Amino acid sequence: MGVLVVDSARCAHDSAHGETVVLDTLSGAVVMITGSGSAIWNALAIGADTNLIVEEAVGRYGSEAAALVRAWLDDVQGRSFLVEHTNGSAARVEWAADFVAPGIEVFDELAEIMTMDPIHEVDPDRGWPHKLPRGG
Secondary structure (H helix, E strand, O other), X not given: OOEEEEOOOOEEEEEEOOEEEEEEOOOOOEEEEEOHHHXXXXXXXXXXXXXXXXXXXXXXXXXXXXXXXXXXXXXXXXXXXXXXXXXXXXXXXXXXXXXXXXXXXXXXXXXXXXXOOOXXXXXXXXXXXXXXXXXX
């Protein structure tokens, strides 16, 4: 993978209390990142070397934890949340004393509303968030 950064044009995010909430502005999904995933995401937000992240996980927590971290990184990259980082050095993860598997939950129940164009796709009589009837 190499040095990657969160695609800030696609992902609006904020972290608090060990969790990170991401709004995928392309799909409209809300994504909850938990466990060590939040610390990893924060490093990725400013550019992090994913190979180094996995190496650090092996050194701190062992190969089983590193395999979970690698799978999580693959999942996040597979969702196209990351882009190649080209300037500066890679950020480091602020690891917790105890390993908690990184998690990712996607909530897409409101995705259609989140991605609706309120100027062009809204029923003029009922207003937002009521879509125009199909073919209308």
